[in-house]
Structures are given as structure tokens and as C-alpha cells.
Amino acid sequence: MSTVIEQPVEARLVAAAPRMPTIPATLRYDRRDPFAVRMSFPGPATLEGVEVCWTFSRELLTAGLDAPEGYGDVRVRPYAYDRTVLEFRAPEGTAVVHVRSGEIRQFLQATNDLVPTGLEHLQHDLDQGLAELLRDAG
Template structure:
């Protein structure tokens, strides 16, 4: 069984350009959910004081490191050679965060080492996922 991957990284919350606020984030990848990545933020940045977690496709992160990507609540794009922007849309508003691209690439490389592209289905428990969708878990 593969281990969960977590990388602590620094980001800049862009509050009102050009103002920024530094914050810590944790990039999270669980081979049991091989198609998804998560970004976890500390509770002090949330409006209600709770922890903040965003889950989106591993493929979206990969594509966004190469060029603009995303159509829904999460958009990712490179900003120059060294930075990547992740934009998160929620009912409360939009958060725009800037990460070092090298940090995101390093995390993604570890995720691909854990579960290579095309091998995700070997890590999925489709029966458990279907049971959860049907409310049998």
C-alpha cells in the first residue's frame, strides 16, 4: 500500500494587487484517491475559523503548470517561469494564490511516482465508491 504524500509549501494570497499575504499550505495526495490532489490551508485564513481544504484533479494541476487550465471552481496557470497561480472560486468569493512552480512540480512528481499516469484504476476501489454514492456505507 502506498503512503499518503504531504508537502508543506508557502504561498502568497493575493488580496488586492499588488498586495499579498504569505501563508502556509499543505499539498496532499492519497493513492487511495488517485485522481485527486488536495490543498489544505490553516483555519486562520477562513471566514468561519475552520480548516480549508480544496480538492481537484491531479490532471488539472499538471495542465495548469504548463498553461491555463480549469473551467469550474479551480483555475490554474503559470505566471512567468517560477510562479503558478491557483484561483479558487467559492460562494463567499474568490481566492487567488501564488505558489512556487518548483514546489508544485516536486509534489506532482511524487504523486506520479506513487501512482503513474494510466495506473490510477489499480488504486480505485470502485465497489466502495459506488456503495458510498448509493448511501450503503
């Protein structure tokens, strides 16, 4: 069984102009980091021209489908019918994208099939982690 789930999604960038361009994005989940999801945007879709990846909690993405969530650099909230807004805040500015809620739900279901919510802690190999810490300390 694969330990990584990647799902392309269609994101619509909310800009000052009335037109909302579609940009490709990818949602990614890795069971080795079971509490986190990543959303990446390819270089051509970013101001810097390099791929940008945001990491935030799976719990935040799940909760943000139904009610506004997040107080830091990433915020998620429902918007209209079958849309979810993701806000990414950085010193350079804020990017706001709309993603179909159905696409996010499909992604989250796949992550839950891989690592059920509430059982993330079982993915960590404490013996291996302790061995790595002791090796690095020596």
C-alpha cells in the first residue's frame, strides 16, 4: 500500500481583478507525517516563479470545510456552494484561493482510508525515533 496520497486540484486565485484565473495545485499527504497535509503550487503560478508548498494540519483542512478555521498563516473557510477558501499569509502578502469542496472531501477521505483520523499517533515508530535521537547525540 502506498504511503503517499497526491491529488491535483483546480484552484481559483482571488485577485483584485474581477477575473479569477485557474491555477493547478496539488494536495499531498504522507503517512510518515500523519498530522500534516501539503498544498503546492507550481512555479508559473507564483510571484517568485518557483514552486511554493504550504504545510498545515489535516485537522485544519477538515474543520475548515464546515466553519472558518485558522488563526495563523493558513486559514480555511467554506464559501458558497461547494467551494472552500484557503488563505495563505506570508510577509510578501496574502494569497487567497477557492477550491471545490468536493475535491477536498475526496482527498480527505483518501487520507482517512490510509490513516484514520484519531489514529495518527500509531504511525510514529517511537523506537526508531529514539534510536535516531541517540545516534545524533553521540
